Every structure is written in C-alpha cells, then in structure tokens.
Amino acid sequence: MNTTAYAYNAWYPLAWSRDIARTLVTRRVLEEDLVVFRNEDGTVAALEDACPHRLAPLSLGTLRGDAVECGYHGLTFDCSGQCVHAPGMARPPASFQVRSYPTAESMGMVWVWMGKPALADRSQVFHLREYDDPGYSVVEGDALDVQANYLNLADNLCDPTHVVFVHKTTLASASGQETRVEHERQGNKVVTWRWVLDGPLIPVFEGLKNFGGNVDRWHYYHYHAPSVAVIDFGSAKTGTGAPEGKRDDCIQMYACHFITPVDQRSCVQHWLVLKNSPSDPAIDARLRANLRLAFDEDKRVLEAIQRNEDKPRQWRRIPLGIDGSSIKMRRIVQEMAATDE
Template identity: 60%
Template sequence: MSNYVLNTWYPLAWSRDINNSLHKRRIVGKDLVLYRNSAGNVVAHVDMCPHRMLPLSQGKLKGDVLECGYHGMQFDCSGKCVRVPGQDIIPSNAVVATYPTHENMGLVWIWMGDPALADTSKVYDLPQYHDANWSSVEGDALEIGCHYLNLADNLCDPAHVNFVHLTTLGSSAGEDVPVHHEKQEGKLITWRWINDAPAIPLFQKFGNFKGNVDRWHYYHYHAPSIAVIDFGSALTGTGAPEGNRDDCIQIYACHFMTPVDEDTTIDHWLHVKNFKASEETNKALSAEFRSAFQEDKVILEAIHQNERKYPEHRPIKLAIDASPTRMRKMVQGMIEAEKAPAKEAVAA
C-alpha cells in the first residue's frame, strides 16, 4: 500500500449496489467486506478474520453482526469481537480493521488512512449534481486493466479526444490547438477551446446546432483519484469564449477512480447536464459515453500490457504531456508527505 495516497476519500462502490448482505471489494491492494447496517450506514472491514484469516466475506451477516464462516467469531460494526463460541473471554486483540465511509453523489466513499483525519466535509461534491436545473445520470463501474494513474493521464489529456473518440466526443477539428494547464491547491486544470468548428457527434445528436460552434474542454483533476470534465458547445459568435454560456449545451462527465491494485482500476462514471431529458434520451446519452469510455479502456489496457512487457522503456515527452506529468508529481508529493512523519519518527 506504500505506493498509494491513503489520507484521502476514495470512491469505492455505487450506493445502489450495497445492501444488508456481504459484498467484497478491493482497493489500494487491500480486500474489504462491505454491508449496510440496520441504520442504513455502510460498514467496511478488512476481509480477514484475525483468528485463522478466513475472508469474512465467506461468513454470514446476522443483523448488524458479522459472523466468521470458520469458527463463528462475531464482530460488530466497529470491528470489535463480541462473541467467541465456546469461551467467555474475548481476546483484546480480536479486532477487525474498520474504515470510515461516507455517501455522496450516489457513491460510497472510503478513507484508507488515519481515521482521525477522515473529515467528511472533504468528500468531493459537484454542486450541479444537486441543482434542480441540472440532471444527473449514474453510469457504470467500468473495470480497466491498468494502473489508476494511467487512467488519470487520460483524464488530464484533451488531445487524445481528436483521435480516439471520433464517433462520440471528438473530431479532427482542433488537432493542432494547444492544450493549457494550471495547478491549483490539490487540483490541476487542463483545457482548450476549439472555436468556429462543426459540433462533435455527441452534440450533433443532442445539441440541435444549426451551424458551427465554439467548444470547450476543461479537465478538472482532483488528486489523487477524481476527474471531472466540463465540456460543452455554444453557437459561434454568441460569446461563450468570453464567458457567456446562457445558450449552450454543457455536460460534466465525472470519473471517480478506484485504485484496485497495481493492475486494475474501476472507473465509476456519471454525467451531469444542464438540461432535462427523457429516460430514452438519458439512455442514449449514457450509451454514447459507454462507447467512448470503452475506447479508452482498449487503449489503456494495451498500454499497460506494453509497460509490463518493456519495463526498461522510457516514453518520450511531448508538449501535450505537461499536465499528466504535473499530475503524477502531485500524487507523488502527497505520498511522500504522508511518509515523512514516519521517517521523522524513525530518525528520532
């Protein structure tokens, strides 16, 4: 787990998928067992009985008590053992590690670091998700066979859209338009405008534009595992580049990345848009996103396989790599900052 930021809120699962039965999940290389207790809260334990190490996900949930499937030891929602069949004394170390959770934007979030630092006000939130003038649709939990920072590279990179997503999110227009980026506190923004060009296929279908448009892409990366893409279009000449978005189509494509382990990432995605739509339109829009993200999956998995085959290769750097490079430095800085107190304690 040393290669991950731990003192952060990670997306773990869709709230819709966690009920009062046992669910197994994996994050930062650690297996967890989840369930929803009688109060409606999500409980997350390490998936291992402290006795003989059987995964607790192979046990039973009895009310709010989790019973190990091997010798019947029972653990409450805090992870404390409350029963050992056949004896009255409960060992003081009969405890299962338990992690703080919180729910927001349809997701279960988890804190894998120091529980004393788990401030729920720091859980990511997009105001438009709760705005009655906007509409949101939950997508999938897309499993991608790559390291989560490879997916983060992709989500700090508007340039790939012109080549990977020609039938959905991109077009050949703007291939040579420069990409800009700016680092803010805990956040990296990457963007570009493509002005006076035909609408991309997605907006041709859902935007009803009658002429060329000014199109923007703002990639908001919140270290280490959240990327929210603000993209949209307005008719050319209506002032969108100057800040007037009164008459436009605007969508936030939200990517909440779960770093499962070194080889696997789960992309929990949803979209939030500035217009109401029928169920049929929402399904059609989700299908477009699903197709686009599948295109990313194919590329990212192929890259990951080559990284494993050729570990000695050092990729060349291009101008478009400035933002992904800075993103990785941000994450590495967070990891090193977490390790620093431990190093200082050892030195003392």
C-alpha cells in the same frame, strides 16, 4: 514493472450507493480487500475481509444486525471491527479485531478512507455543486474494470489531446483541428483546458440541441488528486460569447470519473454525467451508451499500454509538451503519498 506509491490519506470511491445494501459484498482498494455492507441505520460499514483467526473472508459469512459472523467458526465482528463473539470465550479480548474503514456517501457513491481513521474528514469527500442543482439531471454510468494502473487512466483524464485520435466517432468533431492546450495547478487539483472554435457539433451531443450552425466547444479537465476527474465540456453557438464566459444557451455537461485504484495494474472507473437538460429515458440511454463506447475506447488503449509497461525491458521514452498537466497531477499524488509516511 513500475510501481507507484499510493496516497492513503484520501477518500476513494468504493461503490455505487445503489449497490450497497443489507448483504455482504467485497471490494478491493489499494490492494486491500474489504467486506462492505449497509448498517441498519443506513450508514455503510467497510471491514478488512479476513477473519484474523484462520483468514477466512468475512464476506463468506453472515450479516447479523450490524455485525458479521465468520462462516468458518462464527467469530463475530461489529461494524467498528471489534470482535463481539468468539467460540469458547465469554468475552473476546479488545485485541480481537479487524480493521474498520471510515466511509461516507456523496454523489450516489460510497467513499472510503484508506488512511489513518483520525484524519478522515467527511466534509472533504468530493461533491460537485451541480449534482444538487435542479437545472441538472444525472445519468449514472457503470463501473468499468480497467486492467491498468489508475494513474495511467488519470493521465488520460488530464489530457484533451487524445480525444481526436481515440474517440473519432464519439467525442471528437469531424474537423479534428489541433488547438492549444493550457493547464494550471490549483492546490491538489490540476485543470487542463482547450477550446475549439467555430466547429461542428460532436457526435454525442447530436440531438440534444440544434444550434443551426457551428459551435464553440470547451473542455475543462479538473483532476482532483488522487482519483476524481470532472470534465466540464460543452458547446454554444459560435459568436455568442462562450469563450468570454457566456454560457447562457449551451449544452453543458460534467463527466465525473471516480477511480478506485485496485492494485498496481487495475482500477475501477465509475462514471456519471450531469447535463443541463431534463432526464429523458431515450436521450439518457443513448448518451450512456455512447459514453460507454468512448470510455471503452480509452480502456482498450490503456490496457495495451499496461501490457507494454509490464514487459521486462527498458523502454526509450520521449517527453511531449502535452504531458505537462499529467506530470503535475502525478507530482501531487507523490506529495500526498509522501505526506502519509
């Protein structure tokens, strides 16, 4: 099995904000188990999910105010991880503690900082400007458990060329012609893009807008290492100047993927979509269902790849030009992981 180094000093998506309340829930991130709850002031606490006495998961215990009481012997840890009660002790020593992880909220998600707490800067949590733009509506998706290394999912999210093969009935147009892909590294981000000119509308866009003819289609895959992808994709009537930058009358979406690396062979893929049209229960439900279908198509391929990678054998591999952006993306993650040392 191959292993990839984790970049610890980074904000990772932890959970949908809607799923974190005044109860104890668990999440696993970078092979660490966390107990997560919302404090009385609405902030989110994330603690190591093991009482250091006997290793009972704190998540089996009880939330008392902003502290967790262990369900085995009642040791109690506040939201900073400090033990504030231990049986038979008037006052537990300062060394009695569990690790506490900095958290933040942005775009309907709770984010967690897995590295050195002193380096956690909440202003760096990922946020997309359009999320606050009243011209956009949000379609929140779900959280797919993907049994694959998160970087294999990241490869997929740096790669427009798989669409026509994996997403025949959802995201690809009927024409399916091959067009040139470009990419570029920008700081800790890789952008990969492709245009498909003068083609039919793709299936998931049907019914959103009637252009009365062929469209020009763009796909800009922004991969923010280590684990956020934003796919800027849309269509405008052919001949109205979209390739030159005019998107005045268009279907515009941003598919945001927030990936939680769980361990070397699994991750959670949270996704939401921003679209430049108002919320509409029927349209949004159909869009959500279609995108879920598409992401399940990826999941099926990625999990099969993971099973092959896990086989105890040497594979002969061949490189392709389309790998350029994912090679850059993985290099950024390696750099981030190396900086952690």
